[in-house]
Amino acid sequence: MKFFDPHIHMVSRTTDDYQNMAAAGIRAVIEPAFWLGQPRTNVGSFVDYFSSLVGWERFRASQFGIAHYCAIGINSKEANNEGLAREVLEILPNFALKEGVVAIGEIGYDEITPAEEFIYQAQLKFAVEHDMVVMVHSPHRDKKNGVIRSIDVALEMGVPPHKLVIDHNNEETVQSVLDAGAWAAFTIYPNTKMGSERMTEIVRQYGPERIIVDSSADWGVSDPLSVPKTAHLMKERGIDPAAIELTCWGNALAAYAQSGQIDVEALMQDAVIDQSQSYSDNSVLRGQQPRVDEPVKN
Amino acid sequence: MTDQTIILLAQLLEPRLSDAALDFWQKSQREIAAGAEHSRFSALISMASRHAKRVPLTLSEPELAACKNAAPDWAPQHWNLLELLRVALICARNDLTEPSFTESFESLFVYADEGETCALYRALALLPAAERFVWRAGEGCRSNMVSVFSAMALDNPYPVKHFDATGWNQLVIKALFLELPLHRVIGLDERRSAELTRIALDLADERASAGRVISHDLWLCLESSHAERSRALAECLWPTADASSRSAIVLGLARAEQYTAVQQLAETESDIQVAHAIDAALGGQLNQTQFAHLVTDNSESEL
Ligand SMILES: [Zn+2]
Numbered sequence: 001m002k003f004f005d006p007h008i009h010m011v012s013r014t015t016d017d018y019q020n021m022a023a024a025g026i027r028a029v030i031e032p033a034f035w036l037g038q039p040r041t042n043v044g045s046f047v048d049y050f051s052s053l054v055g056w057e058r059f060r061a062s063q064f065g066i067a068h069y070c071a072i073g074i075n076s077k078e079a080n081n082e083g084l085a086r087e088v089l090e091i092l093p094n095f096a097l098k099e100g101v102v103a104i105g106e107i108g109y110d111e112i113t114p115a116e117e118f119i120y121q122a123q124l125k126f127a128v129e130h131d132m133v134v135m136v137h138s139p140h141r142d143k144k145n146g147v148i149r150s151i152d153v154a155l156e157m158g159v160p161p162h163k164l165v166i167d168h169n170n171e172e173t174v175q176s177v178l179d180a181g182a183w184a185a186f187t188i189y190p191n192t193k194m195g196s197e198r199m200t201e202i203v204r205q206y207g208p209e210r211i212i213v214d215s216s217a218d219w220g221v222s223d224p225l226s227v228p229k230t231a232h233l234m235k236e237r238g239i240d241p242a243a244i245e246l247t248c249w250g251n252a253l254a255a256y257a258q259s260g261q262i263d264v265e266a267l268m269q270d271a272v273i274d275q276s277q278s279y280s281d282n283s284v285l286r287g288q289q290p291r292v293d294e295p296v297k298n
Numbered sequence: 299m300t301d302q303t304i305i306l307l308a309q310l311l312e313p314r315l316s317d318a319a320l321d322f323w324q325k326s327q328r329e330i331a332a333g334a335e336h337s338r339f340s341a342l343i344s345m346a347s348r349h350a351k352r353v354p355l356t357l358s359e360p361e362l363a364a365c366k367n368a369a370p371d372w373a374p375q376h377w378n379l380l381e382l383l384r385v386a387l388i389c390a391r392n393d394l395t396e397p398s399f400t401e402s403f404e405s406l407f408v409y410a411d412e413g414e415t416c417a418l419y420r421a422l423a424l425l426p427a428a429e430r431f432v433w434r435a436g437e438g439c440r441s442n443m444v445s446v447f448s449a450m451a452l453d454n455p456y457p458v459k460h461f462d463a464t465g466w467n468q469l470v471i472k473a474l475f476l477e478l479p480l481h482r483v484i485g486l487d488e489r490r491s492a493e494l495t496r497i498a499l500d501l502a503d504e505r506a507s508a509g510r511v512i513s514h515d516l517w518l519c520l521e522s523s524h525a526e527r528s529r530a531l532a533e534c535l536w537p538t539a540d541a542s543s544r545s546a547i548v549l550g551l552a553r554a555e556q557y558t559a560v561q562q563l564a565e566t567e568s569d570i571q572v573a574h575a576i577d578a579a580l581g582g583q584l585n586q587t588q589f590a591h592l593v594t595d596n597s598e599s600e601l
Contacts, residue, residue, distance in 0.1 A: 051408070051409065051410075054411035055410070055412045055443065056443065059412055099344070099411055099413055
């Protein structure tokens with residue numbers, strides 16, 4: 001079975017992760033722009049970060065047969081550095097329209113401050129003007145209120161609900177998101193918050209429509225195999241295979257393919273990689289036996 | 299850049315575009331030629347990906363000949379359609395020789411994605427006063443993305459013309475490390491040197507110590523200096539070499555003007571393909587393109 005992890009921060013992950021992900025059947029990922037665990041101090045850091053999302057990381061993923069897409073945006077935490085955030089807004093269009101950029105994201109609220117509001121709205125406006133999908137990060141504190149407000153503001157600004165993905169949902173927020181007609185994504189966190197077991201029950205209760213599973217794996221304790229692990233648990237617990245396919249592959253594909261930046265046909269085929277192209281002392285492979293023309297096992 | 303080149307780019311491009319893409323190209327070309335602002339120019343380079351895909355160009359023989367004719371050694375047979383569209387958009391600028399273009403072109407690199415970066419490096423082959431971009435071209439060779447390095451190093455007439463010895467030797471040896479086809483490094487025949495030969499032979503020693511094989515293309519790097527080391531390497535590899543490796547060795551030795559050594563090896567050779575390579579080597583058919591044919595033909599015959 002093929003999996004799509006539509007929210008993962010690969011810049012923080014190792015090549016072991018890429019290998020394990022490919023072996024577990026992950027065929028494609030979306031890497032939304034986020035913060036790095038500590039705040040950046042100048043716009044150049046954002047330029048280089050966005051540049052790595054559309055360049056180096058895409059290349060790194062390709063060496064493991066994983067298609068890498070990304071979302072470009074200013075995250076809610078760093079929106080609070082108002083001067084810097086405005087500078088980043090200026091350079092955002094230089095990256096947001098690149099090949100393989102499937103959304104503006106992840107954007108939204110953290111503490112729900114006026115500075116966050118300004119940056120969120122400015123990016124929603126950009127997304128509407130360019131007919132783009134929006135990936136919203138919902139806040140960890142005051143989550144329910146934050147989710148409702150994120151949706152209301154996005155709809156008010158003219159984002160159509162079918163182009164709106166609200167992420168990091170839980171049992172308390174899912175109904176509001178589905179009622180609004182948006183996509184409801186769930187981040188599977190190991191040990192905390194939303195685990196695979198709770199996810200299974202949500203799919204049982206709400207069905208698979210517009211529900212998306214992701215890992216949001218990053219530089220913290222997180223699991224880049226959350227999506228396939230959750231799929232396996234759902235199977236064990238008797239969830240309909242069609243529902244598993246939708247929540248771990250099809251829905252994310254349908255939501256983000258609206259960008260026109262995903263070659264769905266190519267994704268449906270097995271990835272064929274030629275690692276010998278990167279067999280070098282200064283690429284990501286260092287003396288391992290290159291794997292040539294061997295379809296990635298799914 | 300001559301008008302002839304711009305006309306040729308359009309001739310190569312237009313029959314390969316869909317109607318919508320053709321419309322995008324024609325409008326964008328007019329807009330850029332009329333002096334579009336940098337931000338607009340940059341957006342058009344990005345947006346090209348919405349109109350042309352990364353499909354091979356599959357150029358015909360007459361088209362390839364026209365390319366060589368338009369710019370010396372320009373060989374875009376491995377470009378994709380999106381790259382051709384982007385390069386054509388760049389060449390549509392009306393200020394290609396001006397500082398305004400230098401600044402604008404450099405700034406494209408800062409914001410470029412992987413596909414754009416490749417196209418920008420490929421464009422160097424066609425730009426006037428291209429020595430302005432020699433530092434940038436070196437950055438392309440320092441890239442860890444094989445696609446980007448290849449765009450600069452393979453089929454690109456820029457490095458042989460503009461790189462200094464250090465940059466050139468690094469390019470050739472990195473291509474060897476990456477196991478890229480060295481015969482596609484334009485100008486390798488002419489720019490072999492004693493230093494390049496030494497670095498290549500050192501790399502062969504390093505690989506031998508590590509118990510790893512080295513690509514046949516090593517033999518393309520050698521010239522007549524360090525003759526004893528080249529012969530010693532040949533003698534060391536020969537007993538266990540397969541037919542295509544033996545072809546590479548004899549052609550390499552001949553390129554290094556070690557004809558006596560080639561004749562000695564010829565005495566014991568019974569494989570018909572290798573014998574053919576030996577004849578070619580002694581008959582002077584040993585440029586990089588001929589090398590690729592002779593060595594590749596052998597490996598194909600083994601399948
Ligand atoms: Zn995230």
